[in-house]
Amino acid sequence: MIEKLKDEKNAIILAHNYSRPEIQDVADFVGDSLELAEKASKTDADIIVFCGVDFMAETAAILNPGKKVLIPDIAICPMAQMLKTEDLLKAKKRYPDAEVVLYINTLAEHKVYADCICTSANAGDIVESMNSDTVIFGPDINLARYVESQTSKRVIPVPEYGLCPTHHQITAEDLSDAKARHPGVEIVAHPECTENILKRANAIASTSGMIKYCKESEENEFLIATEIGLIHRLRKDVPGKKFYPLSKSAVCPQMKTHTLRKVERALEVERIHVKVPKDIAEKAMIPIQRMLSMRC
Numbered sequence: 001m002i003e004k005l006k007d008e009k010n011a012i013i014l015a016h017n018y019s020r021p022e023i024q025d026v027a028d029f030v031g032d033s034l035e036l037a038e039k040a041s042k043t044d045a046d047i048i049v050f051c052g053v054d055f056m057a058e059t060a061a062i063l064n065p066g067k068k069v070l071i072p073d074i075a076i077c078p079m080a081q082m083l084k085t086e087d088l089l090k091a092k093k094r095y096p097d098a099e100v101v102l103y104i105n106t107l108a109e110h111k112v113y114a115d116c117i118c119t120s121a122n123a124g125d126i127v128e129s130m131n132s133d134t135v136i137f138g139p140d141i142n143l144a145r146y147v148e149s150q151t152s153k154r155v156i157p158v159p160e161y162g163l164c165p166t167h168h169q170i171t172a173e174d175l176s177d178a179k180a181r182h183p184g185v186e187i188v189a190h191p192e193c194t195e196n197i198l199k200r201a202n203a204i205a206s207t208s209g210m211i212k213y214c215k216e217s218e219e220n221e222f223l224i225a226t227e228i229g230l231i232h233r234l235r236k237d238v239p240g241k242k243f244y245p246l247s248k249s250a251v252c253p254q255m256k257t258h259t260l261r262k263v264e265r266a267l268e269v270e271r272i273h274v275k276v277p278k279d280i281a282e283k284a285m286i287p288i289q290r291m292l293s294m295r296c
């Protein structure tokens, strides 16, 4: 039924790497935030069904003002909610010469304050490319610290302690337990994890970077420190190698909210329609386009 509705309505389904396996299997394209934003900017479909969270669907809507972007159910990223306008304005006042780089995991109303948007795939390159020596960065403290360690910039995190609950809860104890179960296996971690995990990882990368690393590595087994949805994608894309979640409780409930039934319903009744007010969308488009044009 989903296929039939898609054909009838010239619709495509975009799904994040953290989506449920059955959603990934029915999607036309599965990727990380950067890949999904790029895909959304290029599609000629009339309807985009976005299986991800609020800020991702908003980004697709901003990039496609003439298209209908649907989200099967309300899915709110708690990290995006941690950023408050007043904190951003305070930081801009305190560091007037600093440019602002915001993680794509932010609401459109906050993207309007950014000089450039970034994803975990390009955060280091984007921050390094800024003209100012100090860069205001939000909302993930773990990514902010990691980016600072990888660039020549002073990075000011806004808010002071923004984080992804799913990644932040992966502990050093989880890592020790996983290593005991799978001795000698390489650890591949997402930069939203804490420093405790990152300093013990063999590779640190976005979800797309993790897939690339595992494909190209000579190793055959990996412990994966990110949301467990990526394991399905890895097993499909990198057959013959073995992948184990570093923590089985690294589950983002918001990413798992979309089900096949909800996707079908979204296509049937064309809801929930994601709309961004025109004035906000026009302003937020500028830093998003700057990121996409940088291709880093």
Ligand code: SF4
Binding pocket: 018, 053, 077, 078, 079, 080, 105, 164, 165, 166, 167, 227, 252, 253, 254, 255
């Ligand atoms: S995994 Fe983390 S950053 Fe991604 S949607 Fe869930 S809470 Fe937000």
